Amino acid sequence: MAEHSNGGRTALVIGGGLAGMLAVTALIGQVDAITVVERDRYPEGPAFRKGVPQARHLHILLSGGQRALEELLPGTVTALGEAGARSLDLPRDLLTRTPTGWQRRFDERRHRTLSVTRPVLDAVVRERVVRAAAGSATRVEVLEATEAVGLTGDADRVTGVRVRSRDGAPAGRSVRELTAALVVDASGRASRTPQWYGDLGRTAPHEETVDAGIAYATRMYRPKDPATVPDVAVNVPGWPECPRGGAYVPVEDGNWLLTLSGVRGHHPPTDAAEFTAFSATIGDPYVHELLARAEPRSPVYGFRDTCNRRRRFERSGALPEGFLVLGDACCTFNPVYGQGMSVAALGALAVRSTLAAGGSTAEAQRAVARAVEPAWLAAVGADRPYAGPEDSTAGAGERLTTWYLDRLVARAAIDPVVGAAFRDVFCLTAPPTRLVAPRVFLRTVFLPRRPGLPTPPTAVEGVPAGPRKAAAAARRPTGG
Numbered sequence: 263m264a265e266h267s268n269g270g271r272t273a274l275v276i277g278g279g280l281a282g283m284l285a286v287t288a289l290i291g292q293v294d295a296i297t298v299v300e301r302d303r304y305p306e307g308p309a310f311r312k313g314v315p316q317a318r319h320l321h322i323l324l325s326g327g328q329r330a331l332e333e334l335l336p337g338t339v340t341a342l343g344e345a346g347a348r349s350l351d352l353p354r355d356l357l358t359r360t361p362t363g364w365q366r367r368f369d370e371r372r373h374r375t376l377s378v379t380r381p382v383l384d385a386v387v388r389e390r391v392v393r394a395a396a397g398s399a400t401r402v403e404v405l406e407a408t409e410a411v412g413l414t415g416d417a418d419r420v421t422g423v424r425v426r427s428r429d430g431a432p433a434g435r436s437v438r439e440l441t442a443a444l445v446v447d448a449s450g451r452a453s454r455t456p457q458w459y460g461d462l463g464r465t466a467p468h469e470e471t472v473d474a475g476i477a478y479a480t481r482m483y484r485p486k487d488p489a490t491v492p493d494v495a496v497n498v499p500g501w502p503e504c505p506r507g508g509a510y511v512p513v514e515d516g517n518w519l520l521t522l523s524g525v526r527g528h529h530p531p532t533d534a535a536e537f538t539a540f541s542a543t544i545g546d547p548y549v550h551e552l553l554a555r556a557e558p559r560s561p562v563y564g565f566r567d568t569c570n571r572r573r574r575f576e577r578s579g580a581l582p583e584g585f586l587v588l589g590d591a592c593c594t595f596n597p598v599y600g601q602g603m604s605v606a607a608l609g610a611l612a613v614r615s616t617l618a619a620g621g622s623t624a625e626a627q628r629a630v631a632r633a634v635e636p637a638w639l640a641a642v643g644a645d646r647p648y649a650g651p652e653d654s655t656a657g658a659g660e661r662l663t664t665w666y667l668d669r670l671v672a673r674a675a676i677d678p679v680v681g682a683a684f685r686d687v688f689c690l691t692a693p694p695t696r697l698v699a700p701r702v703f704l705r706t707v708f709l710p711r712r713p714g715l716p717t718p719p720t721a722v723e724g725v726p727a728g729p730r731k732a733a734a735a736a737r738r739p740t741g742g
Contacts, residue, residue: 274299274423274442276410277449279314280384280603281589283391284610285448286402287334290394292617295401297440299425303406304388308345308381316597317380318563319480320511320521323347325373326690327604330611335390339376342386346514347378352685354722355494358675359546361501363714365675367494367722370682373689377495377511379519383603411437413445413455413585417463420445420585444623446586451567453591466573467580472641473569474648475526476596479537480563483518483556490555491516496548496718499598500524502647504545507598510552517559520549523598525648532564548718568596570641576624576631586613586623586630593634596645601637604690608633636687636694643667670697670706675714678725680705 271294275285278300286296302313310317323331328339343349350356352373358365395402407428415421422441429435447455456466485491492510500507505525512518522530522540530540542550572593575581589606612629621629643664674684683702686692696702 271295272297272442273444273446274440275446275448276423277447277589277591278302278304278404278406279448279450280387281448281450281591281606281610282446283384283387284331284334284606285446285586285588285613286391287394288610288614288617289444289446290398290400290402292614293400293444295403296395297442298402298404299408299410299423299440300404300406301409301428304404305381308379308385310381314380314384315567316565318560319380319478319565319597320509320519320600321378321380321383321603322511322600323376323378323383323607324600324604324689325352325375327607328374328376329691330604330607331387334607334611334614335387335394338387338390341390342376342378342383345378345382345386347376347382348512348514350375350377350495350511352689353681357494357496357548357718359496359498359548359718360671360675360714361503361545362672362675362711363716364546364718365681365714366678367719368678368681368725369722370685370725372682373685373691375689377513377519379513382514410449410454412461413458414439414441415462415582415584417582419583420462442584444584444586446588447591448588450590451571451594453587455587455591456573462582464582468574468577470572470574471569472645472649474596474645476523476568476598476645476648477529477564477566478521478523478568478598479530479532479565480519480521481534481537481558482513482560483520483553484516484559485518485556487555492518492552496552498545498549500528500545505648506530506540506544508541508544508549510549518556520553521598529566530564532562534558534562537562546718565597568598570594570596570638570645572634572638574631576628581624581627583623586627588613588630592630593638595637595641599637599641599644601641601690605634605637608690636690639663639694640688666706667697669711670702672711672714673706673709676712677705677709678723682725 273289273293273296275282275298278298302311331338354367354369408425410423412424413420424437426435426437459466495511497509505528508522510520575587588609595601609630612633613626616626616629674681683696687696
């Protein structure tokens with residue numbers, strides 16, 4: 263990384279959450295010093311904090327995200343398991359009800375997903391980042407209870423951040439400037455970079471939104487009798503004819519999280535009794551029946567900021583020198599799909615790889631955009647049927663993609679070949695082109711549409727050698 267006359271080989275990271283810690287990891291060894299600006303004070307050990315409003319809800323780390331996290335911070339996945347994170351092999355350990363019926367439980371053993379509460383995840387990752395920094399020549403400092411209030415520089419280059427303390431009386435919170443060669447915005451959904459661009463004399467980046475109006479609510483449970491604990495998680499996503507959904511997934515300490523969701527006019531309530539009643543109205547009664555064997559361990563927590571929003575910082579002229587945007591500040595997804603943390607890890611890995619190879623920040627931002635693309639296409643494709651008229655308009659290509667994905671998802675529930683391809687892309691281990699490979703395309707378009715299973719499957723099915731070989735071939739590096 264080139265030096266800057268004021269900042270030297272230094273970096274500033276706005277936001278000390280998961281994306282911020284991953285940004286730090288990407289920069290360790292590439293700069294002399296990193297300063298993290300974090301609004302909250304970190305708790306002692308795993309605990310919920312105000313600055314992560316979605317922390318009470320279900321969090322999963324897909325297999326693609328785990329691979330990226332391991333490359334950034336070796337040993338972190340094992341540490342998460344030791345901290346209690348639950349491992350689910352897809353689709354064997356997740357019963358999924360699709361619009362056409364229940365998905366078959368293929369024993370693929372290729373896509374292990376971690377289910378964990380956000381406080382445990384954040385605490386483990388922070389500890390691993392501290393350990394990585396201690397073993398490097400890069401100095402890392404975290405300014406807790408400090409908020410970023412603006413960028414310094416001009417339309418061509420960002421030179422630092424204006425910050426102020428959140429401690430003490432408001433009258434005493436003076437603004438000061440911190441300079442750096444590189445500023446990374448990892449502040450999440452609430453990023454104010456588009457507004458700060460105006461102060462620099464820049465136009466805000468092009469923004470695309472697709473908002474299904476989905477809200478969700480979550481409550482923690484514990485099974486009453488160890489003998490009746492479910493051996494698999496359950497996912498009943500909503501669909502146009504039944505726009506209410508739910509997921510019941512194990513987390514650490516023997517607890518389970520139930521997240522219920524619904525589009526406009528079908529939002530799940532946060533009243534405890536009404537929440538339980540709502541669970542009986544999703545696409546299958548199975549989840550509601552499981553609640554009879556469990557006792558609640560928390561209140562019901564709601565969340566409504568679920569808009570898919572992508573800011574096109576990678577486009578020509580959209581990014582000043584000395585600046586990068588990572589995580590939800592760049593692209594945020596409907597959290598119901600569980601992609602955000604994995605995409606943040608993939609984005610951070612793309613930044614590290616690009617900068618380590620001598621690439622510019624603009625090249626690193628384009629690499630982040632490539633990492634985002636598969637998850638963006640999946641989330642937008644799923645939410646487009648519910649989007650409002652104010653959202654970005656779907657072109658002919660997107661409409662054709664939506665039609666194709668509808669057929670593919672239905673086929674994936676019963677077909678090991680199509681299902682393997684779908685999971686490779688959904689779990690962020692293969693590019694979207696995997697979904698139109700000749701064998702997958704022909705089975706999706708020309709084989710008749712068949713229903714899924716009528717009831718939740720108890721039998722686990724082996725996978726024929728053909729799909730295993732095809733999946734392995736798809737995962738091999740292709741170069742370029």
